[in-house]
Amino acid sequence: MKPVPGLQVKVTLNGPYEVVGVVPVRMETIGTNLHSESVKWIPGKTFTPNSQPFYLCRCGHSNKKPFCDDTHKKINFDGTETAGHTDYIDDAELLEGPTALLTDVQKLCAFARYCDPNGQVWSMVNDTDSPRTREQFIKQVGECPSGRLVAWDRETKKPIEPLLSPEIGVVEDPAKGSSGPLWLQGGIEVIDADGVPYEVRNRVTLCRCGASNNKPFCDGSHVSTGFKDNIQP
Numbered sequence: 001m002k003p004v005p006g007l008q009v010k011v012t013l014n015g016p017y018e019v020v021g022v023v024p025v026r027m028e029t030i031g032t033n034l035h036s037e038s039v040k041w042i043p044g045k046t047f048t049p050n051s052q053p054f055y056l057c058r059c060g061h062s063n064k065k066p067f068c069d070d071t072h073k074k075i076n077f078d079g080t081e082t083a084g085h086t087d088y089i090d091d092a093e094l095l096e097g098p099t100a101l102l103t104d105v106q107k108l109c110a111f112a113r114y115c116d117p118n119g120q121v122w123s124m125v126n127d128t129d130s131p132r133t134r135e136q137f138i139k140q141v142g143e144c145p146s147g148r149l150v151a152w153d154r155e156t157k158k159p160i161e162p163l164l165s166p167e168i169g170v171v172e173d174p175a176k177g178s179s180g181p182l183w184l185q186g187g188i189e190v191i192d193a194d195g196v197p198y199e200v201r202n203r204v205t206l207c208r209c210g211a212s213n214n215k216p217f218c219d220g221s222h223v224s225t226g227f228k229d230n231i232q233p
């Protein structure tokens with residue numbers, strides 16, 4: 001997809017994300033049902049940057065989260081990018097259902113778990129000849145914040161993406177007692193520390209706990225490390 005004009009997130013060497021351009025930064029909480037399944041996104045308060053460009057913490061240790069306060073220098077943060085620049089589709093596994101396809105790049109998993117309800121999307125794709133299941137399948141896949149999962153129309157071979165306005169979500173995951181990644185929505189361009197752009201995608205999650213093994217992207221490590229940003233809702 002085409003990048004949002006005038007908006008970029010630049011990874012800085014062993015430092016924060018530099019955000020150039022105007023974009024809402026908003027708390028986004030994973031909403032769950034009575035069975036603790038992820039079923040909706042709950043938008044929360046917005047954060048107002050006090051500069052342009054502005055800087056979002058990538059090391060997980062700022063005292064002014066989600067913004068950087070230079071703590072990364074004191075802790076000698078190693079923010080080495082390991083993700084590489086392969087396009088999503090070249091890394092993806094393909095599952096084929098009767099009316100829809102599912103592509104999956106597991107290493108991008110941000111552990112938000114919208115894939116799990118109703119028997120999991122990897123099974124649901126097989127039942128997409130049922131209009132109801134197809135609709136629910138597309139909804140659950142589209143709620144995957146990292147874009148690990150993409151639903152495609154089998155006939156047109158086109159992706160079925162949710163309409164997302166440009167936003168940076170600051171993810172909270174109360175069901176797991178942790179805070180999550182930065183959720184880039186709507187085609188925000190990400191540039192690596194050498195100035196090379198990553199593929200522009202509708203849904204991208206960036207590590208903000210400092211522990212991902214797939215930097216700058218989230219790999220779900222915030223759950224196993226128990227990362228908490230302690231931001232008041």
Ligand code: FES
Pocket residue numbers: 015016017056057058059060061062063067068069070071072073
């Ligand atoms: S990246 Fe600067 S304080 Fe975390």
